[in-house]
């Protein structure tokens with residue numbers, strides 16, 4: 001504790017002031033939790049392969065009003081047809097009108113204007129534990145996205161999180177709450193980028209909560225372009241009502257430490273979740289995905305498919321738990337994790353598992369660490385593509401397959417460009433395919 | 435002179451003899467058909483010609499235009515003009531069909547000493563080829579064969595064949611899974627590719643296909659051997675009588 005008080009926990013002494021009473025209560029519970037439990041160590045199963053010791057000991061300061069990253073983002077990212085919101089170290093800027101059918105507001109504004117509106121929603125999908133508690137204690141702003149019942153958004157919403165490292169360690173605590181009204185449809189993109197600045201470490205401690213109403217559908221693409229000094233400890237909580245659909249594509253491209261805990265709960269019957277992901281580690285990068293899928297209601301379908309590409313001395317962790325509760329008859333729960341090793345020194349710890357408390361279930365889980373598919377390789381070579389190039393293309397395909405079917409195409413294209421920028425022979429692959 | 439010449443070809447898979455002495459010669463411009471019951475070795479022959487791993491050639495030779503084919507890597511065979519339309523086309527999620535084909539066409543063009551096509555020129559070329567097999571536009575953009583129906587996959591194989599302009603095209607059950615309209619379009623696409631410089635080996639179970647793509651010769655493959663060869667009328671005979679008599683004779 002004494003070391004920790006020098007680091008992250010010392011921030012807890014100065015919580016954001018001036019919020020509603022219920023929020024003070026939430027923050028207080030989070031602080032108490034952290035004060036009593038501290039941060040998780042390797043003895044905790046879900047943290048066995050990811051050390052946060054030096055993160056916890058780093059005295060991350062809250063950034064004082066960083067300069068807006070909006071211009072930097074617009075210069076860096078071509079127009080992808082989405083309505084863009086930029087968040088600079090947790091501070092949101094709204095520019096122009098969102099697509100019809102969605103209301104997008106700064107959480108700071110909502111808390112100031114009608115605080116009761118968020119009382120039952122904040123913390124509904126992500127429990128205030130561990131680093132989610134840190135966010136609960138310290139977040140000041142974020143985004144509230146309300147999609148109106150029956151609305152079909154004509155354009156995706158793109159939330160760009162920009163981390164701004166400085167000369168001293170900085171942390172940002174972004175918060176996102178998405179509520180999909182009954183029968184609505186939308187596509188939401190979240191990008192995590194780092195604006196080059198100082199050399200000190202940077203922590204992004206993000207919490208996103210997604211509440212999908214009956215018969216509503218959300219496509220969520222989440223892309224992280226990591227850097228060596230960037231630490232991401234993020235939480236994504238999703239709750240699905242009757243017949244809701246959640247289509248998630250996670251792309252995690254490296255970073256010094258990049259961890260996502262995704263927890264999805266089926267609250268109503270007949271809902272569907274597709275949880276696809278791809279990650280790439282190189283050098284000494286560390287990427288960790290922890291998924292929990294809870295089948296609480298009958299006849300829901302979950303399909304987890306994550307793929308990892310491991311290079312250099314990179315380390316990837318993948319852990320998924322599919323829980324099928326007693327009343328969840330007719331559930332279908334599948335989990336698959338495939339990894340491709342490009343280097344002998346890279347490692348992966350993978351463990352998809354199921355906890356089934358119900359008889360009437362179709363379920364499967366499995367993970368592989370292997371080489372490229374021999375049939376695919378022969379197919380490409382039989383079309384004249386030389387072996388080395390065919391291997392490059394299949395390596396790229398292994399990761400980029402996670403984007404298949406994403407509309408509009410410009411969005412998938414941006415993520416593909418980010419993938420190619422990291423891969424060995426990425427230029428040659430782009431040249432061959434482009 | 436023959437374009438493709440197979441002599442005394444014996445092939446084993448994991449120690450099991452599959453092809454037991456195949457002799458076959460196809461002259462330039464000719465179309466030969468191979469028929470035969472399930473498991474007789476038709477796909478094995480097509481794989482060995484295309485250079486797939488896992489097959490032991492224990493005896494015999496295969497030459498294309500006089501050059502030893504068996505020593506070449508699959509990509510070099512493709513550059514020399516061998517094309518195999520797969521019985522079971524492979525799905526490659528993550529790579530769009532048209533970009534995949536661009537990589538293939540340019541690899542082959544480079545190997546043949548031709549200039550590569552840039553993105554604009556290639557798109558024009560691909561659209562024109564897609565027209566010949568009436569390949570729906572959205573299949574060009576989607577990932578290679580990924581989630582395609584059986585018929586769409588076969589159509590896609592012939593689209594690739596049209597774009598790669600092979601010397602020797604091997605079609606392994608390209609008709610299976612096609613409805614009658616698709617069969618007609620695909621056959622028309624194949625027929626449009628018939629030329630004095632191009633030979634074809636068409637593997638099928640059905641006379642129906644050979645009504646559209648009329649072969650110069652038909653061979654019956656049974657238990658790894660060609661047990662009978664004849665002209666196009668042989669297909670009708672087989673359809674009427676089946677393989678029983680040939681089996682008894684073998």
Ligand SMILES: Nc1ncnc2c1ncn2[C@@H]1O[C@H](COP(=O)(O)OP(=O)(O)OP(=O)(O)O)[C@@H](O)[C@H]1O
Pocket residue numbers: 447448450452470471472473474475476477478479488521
């Ligand atoms: N990898 C393999 N390992 C073991 N046996 C194999 C392998 N590949 C093919 N065989 C066997 O070789 C024989 C010939 O198979 P092949 O696929 O060439 O038949 P086919 O004539 O194409 O049949 P079909 O009409 O069903 O397509 C079969 O008995 C098959 O089981």
Ligand SMILES: [Mg+2]
Pocket residue numbers: 476477478521606607
């Ligand atoms: Mg076969």
